[in-house]
Amino acid sequence: MASPPFSQDMAAQAEPGDPARRRLIAAGASAALIATGGLLVPAHAAEASAGGEDVSATEDLMREHGVLRRTLIVYAEIAGRLRSKPAEVDGGALVEAARLFRAFGEEYHERSLEERFIFPEVRRAGGGPVRLVEILLAQHQRGREITDYIQATARSGRIGTGDAEPLARALEGMARMYQAHAAWEDTLVFPAWKKTQSADRLKEMAERFEELEHQQFGKDGFDDAVERIGRIEQTLGLADLAHYTAPSPR
Ligand SMILES: [Fe+2]
Ligand SMILES: [Fe+2]
Numbered sequence: 001m002a003s004p005p006f007s008q009d010m011a012a013q014a015e016p017g018d019p020a021r022r023r024l025i026a027a028g029a030s031a032a033l034i035a036t037g038g039l040l041v042p043a044h045a046a047e048a049s050a051g052g053e054d055v056s057a058t059e060d061l062m063r064e065h066g067v068l069r070r071t072l073i074v075y076a077e078i079a080g081r082l083r084s085k086p087a088e089v090d091g092g093a094l095v096e097a098a099r100l101f102r103a104f105g106e107e108y109h110e111r112s113l114e115e116r117f118i119f120p121e122v123r124r125a126g127g128g129p130v131r132l133v134e135i136l137l138a139q140h141q142r143g144r145e146i147t148d149y150i151q152a153t154a155r156s157g158r159i160g161t162g163d164a165e166p167l168a169r170a171l172e173g174m175a176r177m178y179q180a181h182a183a184w185e186d187t188l189v190f191p192a193w194k195k196t197q198s199a200d201r202l203k204e205m206a207e208r209f210e211e212l213e214h215q216q217f218g219k220d221g222f223d224d225a226v227e228r229i230g231r232i233e234q235t236l237g238l239a240d241l242a243h244y245t246a247p248s249p250r
Pocket of ligand 1: 140185
């Protein structure tokens with residue numbers, strides 16, 4: 001089906017309340033973009049915030065942490081295998097996990113959202129969280145170094161005997177650091193940011209985050225990332241949640 005003649009440029013030229021703009025918006029109801037409160041957003045993003053999925057900005061950030069935490073679980077499991085059966089470790093699955101962490105974690109969640117919107121606004125607001133932001137930025141940088149190292153070390157698909165222990169330590173170090181990183185962000189930094197925002201601004205940011213996600217990953221960035229980590233877990237025999245149920249202490 002051909003898209004109706006509607007574009008961001010056309011709507012941007014019309015004033016809010018302008019009948020021409022209203023006609024453009026009506027014509028574009030099924031097109032790629034619609035206007036919400038003066039802000040142009042992809043139609044699917046507006047649906048998500050207008051009764052569909054309704055994902056708030058902080059929920060969005062926290063569910064992204066969920067994907068990253070699952071990657072860290074994979075890292076920790078592989079670290080154990082590198083010590084017990086290094087020859088059996090699937091380097092390809094590890095590289096795929098590191099690629100997911102780079103694209104979804106470092107390039108999108110950290111660079112496009114936290115470093116662009118969250119951290120500068122927390123810094124401007126001042127107070128205790130400002131010191132945390134400096135540490136979080138240093139941890140983003142350290143994480144990128146570790147991701148480079150993981151990819152370089154596991155690139156061939158097989159882990160050399162001499163690399164097994166240093167790689168296991170790097171994976172555990174990354175998992176330890178980022179578990180704390182995400183937990184501090186969830187409980188201190190995101191709530192501090194949210195307190196500085198008006199209700200309208202929070203809604204606008206939820207739409208903006210959704211828009212950026214679509215720009216960077218296409219239609220279903222988060223869902224695709226969940227599927228991607230699911231496939232990695234499947235390859236490694238880690239897809240069953242029951243695998244993690246702790247043994248009885250008795
Ligand atoms: Fe972060
Ligand atoms: Fe984060």
